[in-house]
Amino acid sequence: MSGDNPETETGQPSIGQAALFGLCPNCGARSLFDGLAEFASKCSKCGLDFSKFNVGDGPAGFLTLIIGAFIVGLALWLEVSLSPPFWVHALIWIPLTMMCVFGGLRAAKAALLFSEYSQNAGEGTIKK
Template structure:
C-alpha cells in the first residue's frame, strides 16, 4: 500500500491555505501581495498565481452573508439595549469592514487553492 500516498502530500489543505494565505504548492505565506489582492507569483516556488480565475465570486456571497449577519445583529442590539445611534456606527462600521476584508481574503485564497488542487486554470498549461 505504498502507492496510496496522497498526490498532494506536503501541500497545505484548502482551509489552511485560505486562513493563512499559503501558496497551494509549497505552503509559504506568499499568496497575497496586498490587502485582498494576490501576489503575481510565489516568491519561494515561483507558482504563477495569474493563471487562476478566482474572479468576484467570493465577494458576491460574502456581501450577502456579512450583510445579513450585521443587519440581524444590529436589529437585535437596537431592540435589546436601545443604544444611541453613534454606538451603532462605532460597532458596525469596523466590524463590517473587518468581516468583509477577512472573509474576502479567505474566500479568494480558498478558491485559488481549490483550483490548484483540481488542476483547474485558464485553459493554458501551468508550470508544475
C-alpha cells in the same frame, strides 16, 4: 492513492490553512497575497504563477450579502434589546463589517485558488 490528496503531501497546506493564512498551495509559503485582498503575481519561494488561476469576483458579492445579513440581524437585535444611541451602532458595526468582509474575502479567494490548484483547473484555452 495518497499522492492524489494535496493535504497529505509534504509542503502542501490544507485548504483551511491556505485560506486562513494566505499560503501558497504548492509550497506552503505565506506568499499568496500582495495586498489586502490582491493576489501576488507569483510565489516568492517556489515561483508558482498565481495569475493563471481565475478566482474572479464571485466571492466578493456572495460574502457581502452573507455578512451584510448577519450584521443587520445583529444590529437589529442590539437596537431592540438595548436601544443604544446611533453613534454606538456606527462605532460597532462599521469596523466589524469591514473586518469581516476583508477577512472573509481573503479566506474565500485563497480557498478558491487552492481548490483550482488541487483540481488542476485554470483558464480555459482553445486549441487550434
